[in-house]
Structures are given as structure tokens and as C-alpha cells.
Amino acid sequence: MENKKLKEELYEHCNGFINSRVSRIKTNIDATQEALTSETKSSAGDKHETGRAMIQLEREKLGNQLAEAEKVKHALSKVQIDNSTEHVGVGSLVYTNKATYFLGISAGEYKNIFCVSAMTPIGKLLLGKSIGDTIGFNDIVFVIKQIH
Numbered sequence: 846m847e848n849k850k851l852k853e854e855l856y857e858h859c860n861g862f863i864n865s866r867v868s869r870i871k872t873n874i875d876a877t878q879e880a881l882t883s884e885t886k887s888s889a890g891d892k893h894e895t896g897r898a899m900i901q902l903e904r905e906k907l908g909n910q911l912a913e914a915e916k917v918k919h920a921l922s923k924v925q926i927d928n929s930t931e932h933v934g935v936g937s938l939v940y941t942n943k944a945t946y947f948l949g950i951s952a953g954e955y956k957n958i959f960c961v962s963a964m965t966p967i968g969k970l971l972l973g974k975s976i977g978d979t980i981g982f983n984d985i986v987f988v989i990k991q992i993h
Contacts, residue, residue, distance in 0.1 A: 847949065848929075848938060848993040849926075849927075849993075850955075851958075852926040852936070852938050852993065853926065854927050854945070854951065854955070854956070855938070855940070855947040855955055855960060856877055856921075856949060857956060858952060858962050859921055859924075859947075859949045859950050859952040860921060860991055862952035862953065862960075863917050863918045863921055863931065863950060863952070863990040864916060864918070866914050866917075867914045867915065867918060868876045870907055870910050870911045870914055871911065871954065872922060873907050874904065874907045874908070874915070877900060877903050877907060878902045878904065880895055880900050881897065881901065881904065881912050885914060889982060896931065896949065899981070901902075903940045917950050917962075920950060920962075921942065921949060923935075923949050924950075926947045929992070929993050930987065931976070932972060932973050932974065932975055932992070933948065933971045933972055933974045933975075933989070933992055934948070934963075934973075935948050935949065935963050936948060937971075937993065938951065938991075938992070938993040939974075939992055940989070940990045940991040940992075940993075941970055941987040941988060941989055941990060942987060942988040943985060944959060944963055944968065944987070944988050945957065945958045945959070946958065946959050946960075946968075946971060947959070947960045947961070947966055948961060948963050948971065948972070949961075949962070951965055966982065967982055967983070970982055971989075973991070974989050975989065976990065976991065976992055977989065
């Protein structure tokens with residue numbers, strides 16, 4: 846498969862991954878809001894206050910998750926997949942002797958290619974490297990074969 850088309854597919858996989866995550870979090874926020882509203886309508890007392898506080902903590906946690914997911918989505922929007930360079934950068938498709946990586950966001954595996962963020966340990970090691978360079982990760986030596 847042509848590398849440009851493959852990079853487009855990888856980008857779309859990452860985009861679908863983060864959009865799905867944002868959607869799930871928003872659904873959970875809506876459910877939590879609904880629970881908070883129904884808790885408000887229930888009887889008063891210590892049990893009511895404890896339940897309400899727990900729901901508010903959950904809503905706050907979900908709000909933080911949503912903010913983080915939105916940051917990841919924003920970072921993905923800045924990934925350039927059109928340019929091909931001699932050095933590994935964000936948006937690069939990197940073939941090594943052990944595995945293939947797409948540097949975008951951490952979005953799991955797609956067609957035997959690992960979608961990783963440049964901020965992950967392996968992403969940090971790959972950044973700036975060239976064809977023929979080696980990196981060591983988890984006692985494994987990776988040799989960079991191709992960069993697209």
C-alpha cells in the first residue's frame with residue numbers, strides 16, 4: 846500500500862479513536878448530570894449529601910478527562926502527514942526491524958502499526974532519528990529502516 850494512503854488511514858484511525866473517546870466522556874457527563882438532578886429531587890439528609898458529593902466528584906473527574914481528550918484532539922489536528930523528512934517527527938511513519946510506528950497520538954494498533962504519541966517513551970526515542978539509527982527500548986534494539 847502506498848505510504849501516503851497508509852498515513853491517511855492511520856490519521857483517520859487516530860481521529861476516530863479520539864472522537865470516540867470524547868463522545869464516551871460526554872455521554873458519561875450527561876448521565877452524571879442526570880444522576881445529580883435526580884439526586885437533588887430525592888430526600889434530604891446525610892445520605893443525600895454524600896450521594897450528591899460523590900456524583901459531583903465523578904462529574905469533576907469526567908470534566909478533567911474531557912479536557913485532556915480535547916487537548917489530544919487538538920494535538921492530532923496539528924499533525925502533518927503530507928511531509929516526508931529524513932528525520933522522524935510528528936506525523937512520521939517509521940519502519941524498524943522490530944515494529945512499525947506512526948507518530949501522532951496514542952491510539953493503539955492499526956494494521957500491525959502502533960499509533961503512538963511523541964510524548965510516549967518509544968516516541969521520545971524515535972524523534973529526530975534517521976534511517977540506520979538504532980534505539981534501545983526494553984532491552985530490544987530497534988534499527989530504523991524507513992521513514993515516511
